[in-house]
Amino acid sequence: MLRIAVQSKGRLYEETMELLKSAGIKLVAVKRTLLVPSRNFPVELLFLRDDDIPASVATGTADVGIVGLNEVLEKKQYVNVLRPLGFSKCRLSLAIPKEADYQGLEWFNGKKIATSYPNVLNEFLEKNGIDADTHEISGSVEVAPGIGLADAIFDIVSSGGTLVSNNLKEVETVLSSEAVLIGNNMYLSDDKREVLDELMFRIEAVKTAEKKKYLLMNVPRERLDQVIEILPGIKSPTILPLADEKWCSVHAVLEEKQLWEVINNLKNVGAEGILVLNIEEMVI
Numbered sequence: 001m002l003r004i005a006v007q008s009k010g011r012l013y014e015e016t017m018e019l020l021k022s023a024g025i026k027l028v029a030v031k032r033t034l035l036v037p038s039r040n041f042p043v044e045l046l047f048l049r050d051d052d053i054p055a056s057v058a059t060g061t062a063d064v065g066i067v068g069l070n071e072v073l074e075k076k077q078y079v080n081v082l083r084p085l086g087f088s089k090c091r092l093s094l095a096i097p098k099e100a101d102y103q104g105l106e107w108f109n110g111k112k113i114a115t116s117y118p119n120v121l122n123e124f125l126e127k128n129g130i131d132a133d134t135h136e137i138s139g140s141v142e143v144a145p146g147i148g149l150a151d152a153i154f155d156i157v158s159s160g161g162t163l164v165s166n167n168l169k170e171v172e173t174v175l176s177s178e179a180v181l182i183g184n185n186m187y188l189s190d191d192k193r194e195v196l197d198e199l200m201f202r203i204e205a206v207k208t209a210e211k212k213k214y215l216l217m218n219v220p221r222e223r224l225d226q227v228i229e230i231l232p233g234i235k236s237p238t239i240l241p242l243a244d245e246k247w248c249s250v251h252a253v254l255e256e257k258q259l260w261e262v263i264n265n266l267k268n269v270g271a272e273g274i275l276v277l278n279i280e281e282m283v284i
């Protein structure tokens with residue numbers, strides 16, 4: 001049984017559960033107990049605060065974990081990032097009062113910076129030769145400059161709305177973060193290794209499918225060549241006959257970002273009844 005440490009509640013929770021569900025992992029019942037086994041796959045979920053996930057994996061309490069890269073780097077535990085997961089994207093940035101005149105990093109020399117990420121911040125300051133005073137606080141970092149507790153902050157930014165409403169401006173992005181799957185260097189039994197390989201394989205399939213759409217349409221046979229030229233399929237599109245011999249049905253997979261442009265081009269050459277379907281998993 002492979003044990004996966006996940007956040008018990010918070011910003012990572014929903015999408016972590018969604019990913020595991022898409023990978024075909026059903027839980028016995030998501031009660032808020034600490035340890036919940038799956039009923040159809042040999043894994044169990046260990047629900048923790050995100051701060052505790054890197055250590056739980058490093059010490060072997062859990063075999064793998066799902067947590068923000070920002071926490072992984074801050075906690076300095078011996079864990080490996082097995083793969084990025086593409087959700088909970090954010091950045092760790094330096095922000096200062098919006099009226100301040102900012103010319104470059106030297107601005108921070110001699111300044112006091114409030115943060116919940118002192119390790120990542122100190123590493124960055126050291127690397128850039130900046131001598132600032134790091135002040136660790138655990139929550140509501142963004143209010144620190146407004147109440148005179150600090151000159152600047154180093155915090156997570158996503159939309160930037162929190163900075164704006166606190167009269168701050170983002171001046172340096174130090175780290176781009178997202179949820180990652182982490183593991184440790186410990187020996188995994190053959191059984192666990194097999195489950196982890198299968199889990200990684202399924203996550204890969206889910207992630208590959210996420211950005212793709214399945215397209216079906218009816219095309220006049222005489223326009224088929226033009227349609228094939230428009231479709232940037234994985235290989236060549238599937239073409240099926242229809243009862244009306246002048247028409248055929250064309251199926252293809254394409255990148256979500258190309259979707260609307262391709263659909264317009266298809267309509268222009270006479271494709272009809274265009275259907276767009278989500279793909280749940282894709283094994284290449």
Ligand code: PRT
Nearest residue numbers: 010011049050051068088089090156157158159160161162
């Ligand atoms: O209780 P527990 O310790 O488990 O959770 P937590 O409260 O420490 O963390 P949580 O659930 O808030 O965040 C978990 C992870 O989500 C973080 O470690 C990041 O990897 C990621 N994440 C993604 C974010 C955000 N986006 C985010 N916007 N974490 C925090 N924020 C905060 C940010 O600090 C800001 O104050 O949300 C606020 C709004 O951001 P804006 O820029 O959109 O206004």
Ligand code: ZN
Nearest residue numbers: 049050051052
């Ligand atoms: Zn936390």
